[in-house]
Amino acid sequence: MERTQVKAKLWLADNKDEPIMGDGKAALLKAIEEEGSLNKACKKVKISYKHAWLMLKEIEESVGEPIIIKKRGGKAQGTSLTEKAISLLDTYNTYQNILAQTVYDNTFWEVIGLKISARNQMRGKIIEVKKEGLIASIKISIEPTTITAVITKEAADALDIKKDDKAVAIVKATEVMIGKE
Structure with missing residues (x-):
């Protein structure tokens, strides 16, 4: 097909x-x-x-x-x-x-179809929104920690993201990073 x-x-x-x-x-x-x-x-x-x-x-x-x-x-x-x-x-x-x-992101279509392949979905609350230039830094409190998502300012504006909003952080791994202690 x-x-x-x-x-x-x-x-x-x-x-x-x-x-x-x-x-x-x-x-x-x-x-x-x-x-x-x-x-x-x-x-x-x-x-x-x-x-x-x-x-x-x-x-x-x-x-x-x-x-x-x-x-x-x-x-x-x-x-x-x-x-x-x-x-x-x-x-x-x-x-x-x-x-x-x-529209051109397959994840978008998975989300609106109420199915998503990413298993790393974490619900939380937005605690900080910083917009500088073309970038927006969004801090999400997910007990017991906080994660930061960096997205475009346009995406943040389109989602109308504000402090205290409930949000779902979806981690889509497209690369593997390595850290050394």
Whole structure:
């Protein structure tokens, strides 16, 4: 029997559920940010210059403001993103990371199916949540000890983890570590 896979598409939508951008437009914005040139960005994402302009125009119409800054002439010439475009791209990337950490993780499907292969499941209470940059450190009191899980900030935000929440720590061993006394 052929194995099936889960696939998902993500796009940002406005408050009327009209799409603002998905994979293609996000890739174009990322390429502009990295290359500093619309022409180079088009080559990187393998689309025509005209198609890129149409995509940028669609985003601008959706958000109601410019998303790129064009500078002509001299050494400073090129294309850069506006604060709005950077914000859109950051939001898109955050949700894309959450999607990747859940939908494409087999453990996620085991958990929502109420079956999980990991036997190392420990129930406890969250005693501390620290978020710094892209990382969240979660301390869970599991009598008689405390364990710390390091996850992404986006995952912690998506789970809405707070102090005093009840939680299940699931240890999934993908490597063996060795300590020496």
